[in-house]
Amino acid sequence: MTQDAGSAEKRRSIMVNAYDGAAATGLGAADRELIARRERVLGRPYRLFYREPVHAVRAAGAHLFDASGADFLDAYNNVPAVGHSNPRVQAAVAAQLGTLNTHTRYLTDGVIDYAERLTALFPAPLSQAVFACTGSEAVDLALRIARRVTGGEGIIITRNAYHGTTSAAAAISPSLGPGNEIPETVALVDAPDSVRGPGGDAAGAAFAQQVEAAIADFAARGIPFAGMIVDSVLSSDGLRLAPLGFLARAAEVVRAAGGLYIADEVQPGFGRTGSWWGFERHGLLPDLAVLGKPMGNGIPISAVIGSPELFDRFGAEVRYFNTFGGNPVSVAAANAVLDEIEERGLLAHAERAGERLASGLREIASSAGDGRVAEVRGAGLFLGVEYVDAAGAPDPAAALAVVTGLRERRILVSASGTFENVLKIRPPLVFDDADTERFLDGFAAVSADLGG
Amino acid sequence: MTQDAGSAEKRRSIMVNAYDGAAATGLGAADRELIARRERVLGRPYRLFYREPVHAVRAAGAHLFDASGADFLDAYNNVPAVGHSNPRVQAAVAAQLGTLNTHTRYLTDGVIDYAERLTALFPAPLSQAVFACTGSEAVDLALRIARRVTGGEGIIITRNAYHGTTSAAAAISPSLGPGNEIPETVALVDAPDSVRGPGGDAAGAAFAQQVEAAIADFAARGIPFAGMIVDSVLSSDGLRLAPLGFLARAAEVVRAAGGLYIADEVQPGFGRTGSWWGFERHGLLPDLAVLGKPMGNGIPISAVIGSPELFDRFGAEVRYFNTFGGNPVSVAAANAVLDEIEERGLLAHAERAGERLASGLREIASSAGDGRVAEVRGAGLFLGVEYVDAAGAPDPAAALAVVTGLRERRILVSASGTFENVLKIRPPLVFDDADTERFLDGFAAVSADLGG
Structure with missing residues (x-):
């Protein structure tokens, strides 16, 4: 997982974590058909997140749900700050x-x-x-x-x-x-x-x-x-x-x-x-x-x-x-x-919940002991986890693997930074203790997979 | 009511039909206080319509209502096309x-x-x-x-x-x-x-x-x-x-x-x-x-x-x-x-209602016989009435007098064009026959005043 300016430029032009029909896996026929209709009518300026896009039909608090009722933990969206469907x-x-x-x-x-x-x-x-x-x-x-x-x-x-x-x-x-x-x-x-x-x-x-x-x-x-x-x-x-x-x-x-x-x-x-x-x-x-x-x-x-x-x-x-x-x-x-x-005291909550999330992330990164996480940083409920390779260079592939791994566990985040090697964790402000625990459990599992 | 390029430029910079606190008349103490608060917090890039602004608290169909329950006929707003509070x-x-x-x-x-x-x-x-x-x-x-x-x-x-x-x-x-x-x-x-x-x-x-x-x-x-x-x-x-x-x-x-x-x-x-x-x-x-x-x-x-x-x-x-x-x-x-x-068949309605409005406006302008209206033109429910002076030059003062006279009768329109001498009539598409009658009655009365 090395990095040079040329490949960073190329990745930036296509957007990290974008859906790519040619590489898509795991999609059902109904979603494939919906994506085909979408591509016909919305066209090429649009991008979908994820190799396997999230098809949302309902949301509440810090959770999105698909048609099957499966529950996605939203640790990414800052717009519904006071909760989806408030x-x-x-x-x-x-x-x-x-x-x-x-x-x-x-x-x-x-x-x-x-x-x-x-x-x-x-x-x-x-x-x-x-x-x-x-x-x-x-x-x-x-x-x-x-x-x-x-x-x-x-x-x-x-x-x-x-x-x-x-x-x-x-x-x-x-x-x-x-x-x-x-x-x-x-x-x-x-x-x-x-x-x-x-x-x-x-x-x-x-x-x-x-x-x-x-x-x-x-x-x-x-x-x-x-x-x-x-x-x-x-x-x-x-x-x-x-x-x-x-x-x-x-x-x-x-x-x-x-x-x-x-x-x-x-x-x-x-x-x-x-x-x-x-x-x-x-x-x-x-x-x-x-x-x-x-x-x-x-x-x-x-x-x-x-x-x-x-x-x-x-x-x-x-x-x-x-x-x-x-x-x-x-x-x-x-x-x-x-x-x-x-x-609801969401300023104080953002500070407390952010600290709890940051310390949990640091603990997991530290016990992984693989040196992939260079830093966990945050201010309230905006947190970043920076990934580097063995030489200390930005490692966008590791960040993308974590984004994808979390999505497989139905936890939504993204990556940012010039080299897109920084996990971006930015949940609705109503993210509660149970949400934090679920997030940290998922992060621990994905980090373990990454090390393996 | 003559017109030269210099005065048109000046008027355009301040916006025709803008509220001007120094010239305001007929405002109650509560509205004066609300406008003072507005000017403190919204500042100078904002403009209000009318010498006596309309203070709206409720709306339905093609009608706005103020706090006293007075009913303003909306012949201006194209955004609530399918009716206010639809x-x-x-x-x-x-x-x-x-x-x-x-x-x-x-x-x-x-x-x-x-x-x-x-x-x-x-x-x-x-x-x-x-x-x-x-x-x-x-x-x-x-x-x-x-x-x-x-x-x-x-x-x-x-x-x-x-x-x-x-x-x-x-x-x-x-x-x-x-x-x-x-x-x-x-x-x-x-x-x-x-x-x-x-x-x-x-x-x-x-x-x-x-x-x-x-x-x-x-x-x-x-x-x-x-x-x-x-x-x-x-x-x-x-x-x-x-x-x-x-x-x-x-x-x-x-x-x-x-x-x-x-x-x-x-x-x-x-x-x-x-x-x-x-x-x-x-x-x-x-x-x-x-x-x-x-x-x-x-x-x-x-x-x-x-x-x-x-x-x-x-x-x-x-x-x-x-x-x-x-x-x-x-x-x-x-x-x-x-x-x-x-x-609701609003395309056909816009065409029919627009024709009825246009022919009514032409009849009133023609029977006034003062030559102030050079043309009534329209496409569906977007109509213009162009005002000229005795020499045939654009007459923005006449248009503004009609806008103001209609507002005094609680009918809302505005003026447009390079010289702001064209009455702009652009009601919600749900403008019905009674609305049209009320509009034409008001226009007839204001046209008579203008001639006097």
């Missing part, structure tokens, strides 16, 4: 759909109440919200704002970043693979590598120096600087959580050069890390924060949070209207999500 | 939300069933669908596909087009006003003007000649050509419906030059014009069609429809994944919308 979200959406669903050019109460509740969860001066429907739209709007208010174009991102699928968001998403060109107005910096080092203060300094160098390079090429956007847990870079504060240091460099620092909270936001927002871990105050995925537990809603000063500068020249953005039904779902997170 | 959509969404809501990387039945049903409504070879959440996202994806498969950059649009709010969609939306820059890779052509002429074949020829000239100009400037995108009813250009076939002729020119023709069906699609798609009026076969607004009756869902050949070329190099795109809940809403359109 009854409170369902009731709120159904009630609102029978009452009023319109846009923000009429005066309605719900979007104002919710915006006040949401912005109260942010430090000053982040007190205003603009709503959209997807993380991609919110990222795209944050870029428009950054470019408009700075007059710049150049954006700094991390080397394997993912920020979305609009033209502008895809242009800052190198993790989409080599078919997705990154323009010269985008500069890449390497995330700190907690396995290979350096660590601690040197890692923070090295990251800040790369940001400084990127800004200097923009200047040398005559590209005015607009800012930097980073996922606060660097998910697609392989979940890069340390050293604490390295993002705050980078943000200082960005601001000193007149740029905006944008925190992409689409993955870490809404309690995933045990705090409301991932940037809190770094003692960081972003200029803009971008929210999405779990915000409506699957009902499309997203937002950009910022200061009145920034939104005034943007809004004085440009109006922003998103037909479905901040509609009463999406807002009702989002409000129910906040109710669930608060009343 | 019970079938509500039931479908509630049932699906309690069953399963996940993404397209697991195998699920609903999105495949719906994609088959939807693409069957298109002519061959448009047999595949890619789902997103908003019209903006779908437009943005169509642009990515056009640029990727042609290798081009240059896009032709109409002079006052609106296609959306992402960076790439806003760049082809000059109707957003002068604060929204249009890049040099975008070329503008003038829509046929059925009031000022030329009409008939000369109008089609003039439009095609502009497209040819734009392509030649791209070539002269070294900008490779990617294609053309047009709203099939040219809503924001003031609803430009004639001569029939002018868009087909333009599409031929585009294809001869190697570009793609994209039909923006976000406004005309799903029966608005009395046919499923607006491009059908022109005998046109687009390369890509973009769907949105009424597709889920307010639950966010959108799509790009195209041929396997195009999606293959795009998808071979680029994967497209939209977290909420094609999720089971949005698909359940969209499926219920098709049920409603088909079972």
Whole structure:
């Protein structure tokens, strides 16, 4: 299981863990027929997960079920943060759909109440919200704002970043693979590598120096600087959580050069890390924060949070209207999500459950004693397990074997990172003790198989 | 009520019919306080309609209600096409939300069933669908596909087009006003003007000649050509419906030059014009069609429809994944919308109701005899009333006076067009005979006031 840049490029273009009809095994005739219909009508831009795709017909809590009633443990999906088929979200959406669903050019109460509740969860001066429907739209709007208010174009991102699928968001998403060109107005910096080092203060300094160098390079090429956007847990870079504060240091460099620092909270936001927002871990105050995925537990809603000063500068020249953005039904779902997170204490739960899961994973990796796991890292219920080969090089084949082995045990995860050698464990926040035990049992069995 | 380009520019930057706190009249203390809270938390990119905004708390069919129970006739909103608070959509969404809501990387039945049903409504070879959440996202994806498969950059649009709010969609939306820059890779052509002429074949020829000239100009400037995108009813250009076939002729020119023709069906699609798609009026076969607004009756869902050949070329190099795109809940809403359109015969209804409305409007305009209405035009339940002054110049003040006068009678419409002098009448498709009578009575009264 060795690794070179060429094969990593090739794998990235096809997506690790994608279904491949030519190599498919174990599928029944009905699923084969459904996949054939799917390929006819949805076409080639679509990908399915797994050599043997999961055919889901029902879900509840942290569990998906197939037509036979078999129960899949969901340790992957962050969108249904307050649980699949959450009854409170369902009731709120159904009630609102029978009452009023319109846009923000009429005066309605719900979007104002919710915006006040949401912005109260942010430090000053982040007190205003603009709503959209997807993380991609919110990222795209944050870029428009950054470019408009700075007059710049150049954006700094991390080397394997993912920020979305609009033209502008895809242009800052190198993790989409080599078919997705990154323009010269985008500069890449390497995330700190907690396995290979350096660590601690040197890692923070090295990251800040790369940001400084990127800004200097923009200047040398005559590209005015607009800012930097980073996922606060660097998910697609392989979940890069340390050293604490390295993002705050980078943000200082960005601001000193007149740029905006944008925190992409689409993955870490809404309690995933045990705090409301991932940037809190770094003692960081972003200029803009971008929210999405779990915000409506699957009902499309997203937002950009910022200061009145920034939104005034943007809004004085440009109006922003998103037909479905901040509609009463999406807002009702989002409000129910906040109710669930608060009343069920899901921030504290994410922290506790994440610690329990991390220590269990470390114990299993350590007792395997085969050195395949270089590190188990996590923040709340977002955990990564990094696989390496005997020479210490990234081992994506091992990670894929674990993803596949867990799927055979009906446990859902995926892999991430530049070399896709980092197991990505990111369950609904309602993942309970029994779910944790089942996950650890499965992981232990798969780890044993891997060693054999 | 005269008009010059400078004042049109200024008005476009602030949006016709926007609420202006300094000029507000007739608002109660509670609404003033709600607007103050709104301005604090939603900020300046947001705009409210009307000098006296509509505060909606409930809606049903083609009617919105305020807190006092007052009934507003909705002749403006195309999103709730099958009616505000439609019970079938509500039931479908509630049932699906309690069953399963996940993404397209697991195998699920609903999105495949719906994609088959939807693409069957298109002519061959448009047999595949890619789902997103908003019209903006779908437009943005169509642009990515056009640029990727042609290798081009240059896009032709109409002079006052609106296609959306992402960076790439806003760049082809000059109707957003002068604060929204249009890049040099975008070329503008003038829509046929059925009031000022030329009409008939000369109008089609003039439009095609502009497209040819734009392509030649791209070539002269070294900008490779990617294609053309047009709203099939040219809503924001003031609803430009004639001569029939002018868009087909333009599409031929585009294809001869190697570009793609994209039909923006976000406004005309799903029966608005009395046919499923607006491009059908022109005998046109687009390369890509973009769907949105009424597709889920307010639950966010959108799509790009195209041929396997195009999606293959795009998808071979680029994967497209939209977290909420094609999720089971949005698909359940969209499926219920098709049920409603088909079972209630809303295509035929749109045609009949539109004709009745158009003939009523023409009669009122004609008996007013003041020459203010240059033309009443329409396709199904999308109608425009164009206002001119005594010299025949566009008269946006007259249109705004009608919008405001109708709002005072609790009837909701808006204005569009380069000079915002065209009344935009675009009610939910369930607009019934009583709604039509009420609308015509209100229009007659406001027209009489205007004449006085």
